[in-house]
Amino acid sequence: MLDINELFKEDYSVLEDARLAAADDRLTADVCREKLWAVAKNYQRLIRESYRLISRSDRAERELNRMNEQLQQLAVRLEYEATHDPLTAVFNRSAIINHINQGLTTGHVALILLDIDHFKRINDEYGHPMGDRVICALVARIRRAVPQSAAIGRVGGEEFTIVLPKARVEEAMITASYIHSSLNASPLEVLPQQLVTASFGVSLGHKDSDFETLYSTADTALYHAKKRGRNQVALHEDFFRPQVKMGLSSENVQH
Template identity: 45%
Template sequence: MNESPALARGGVAGIVVPPAPGHDLFEYEALAVSAARAAYADANAWHHQALGELILAYERLLRETRRLVRRSDREELEMNRLNQRLHELAQELQYRATHDALTGVLNRAAVIERARHHLEREGLALIVLDIDHFKRVNDSFGHPVGDEVIRAVADCLRSEVPAGTEVGRVGGEEFTVLLPGRDLAAAAALAECLRQRVTGHDFALPDGQPVTASFGVSSLAQGHGFDQAYGLADAALYEAKRAGRNRVACAPG
């Protein structure tokens, strides 16, 4: 007499032993069907017809369950993919909300927010710079060339500033550099390095003229407001403009 699957797995007649972990999800059910088929093979059993109907119903249930599990797995994978995409879109929206589309540096709103954050917690040095005679570039060569100049200036700034320093664009040709915890002397030294970096860059204008920038620097202790810090740096910037441009001027310490 042949052993039923249940007996082969160490069980007794009519009892199905659960499979060890790591097997097919429905191995226990498959063994139950196999044991039922073994009982069904006895055509003289009084429960023969009822057992046959039960086997058919159970097999249909298994097929439907397997189909639902496969569908659930596909939908879970799709949900994970959608969640990942939503996360990426949220990051992209956050980036666009805080960064200038032309240059990739912080936009005006983000500069103000970050500056206020630093001034609430520590001192802040602020550099404000403006591209000299930028209107001449736009008027002579058009706005696409002007945009290239703006992008190149942003690249000059990013390549020169140290870690922990934030660059932003607050106007058409006006930029800021935030230096948390730095004093006026350190900010002025960095501004001079930035000025030289811009002056030495080849902007490849059609007429071969160089591009320069003027800088204003301020530094305030913790507890002051952004408007005061920016106003002082902006006043120093205009002092640099009045003194002949392409230079650094500092607000009173």
């Protein structure tokens, strides 16, 4: 432990000499000047030392602030990388699972499961770099078609989810149909020579359900969409009502 008295021992000694000199009438002017000069030198040294310590403290504070800022930036980056798909910048599978499970604790959640039709053919014919560009372009198309409250996730190579918190089945079907119509209306910009289509499965998870149950029902609906010829939207049979299937068009979608 630092002893303050020991640290300033020399300064105390000089001050004591000066005090004694001031009280001694017998000392000559030269001796008094000598004592005063000693006090002045020590005072100058203390000023320099104080300035040095303050400067060091300021530098240390600036460095600490810089390191804290870097740590905060690193934490944000690591959090982002842990929750987002590196190719498309949408949520990854684990983040979507958490998102759905959290949503189901407070209410119902609609889920759209989307799978790109014949994606392997695109990779085989045009190469994997083109396949990656197709995926990114399709995600951009999805972003323009879904409500701001939707959470988009990539849960497989060419499989995506659109999570709609507190949405009704009808709203989820309209959103899925809008994306479907958008993909069929024009080719993706990166592959203008052909349409890239997708199959859709739609389901609804009720409060206190879980991701696995909701995903399973949406996946079953997706399976039926593929079985019927792909490039279409299918609703899980548990939620089928005639009015859900009637009158779905892109004009009904609200953003």
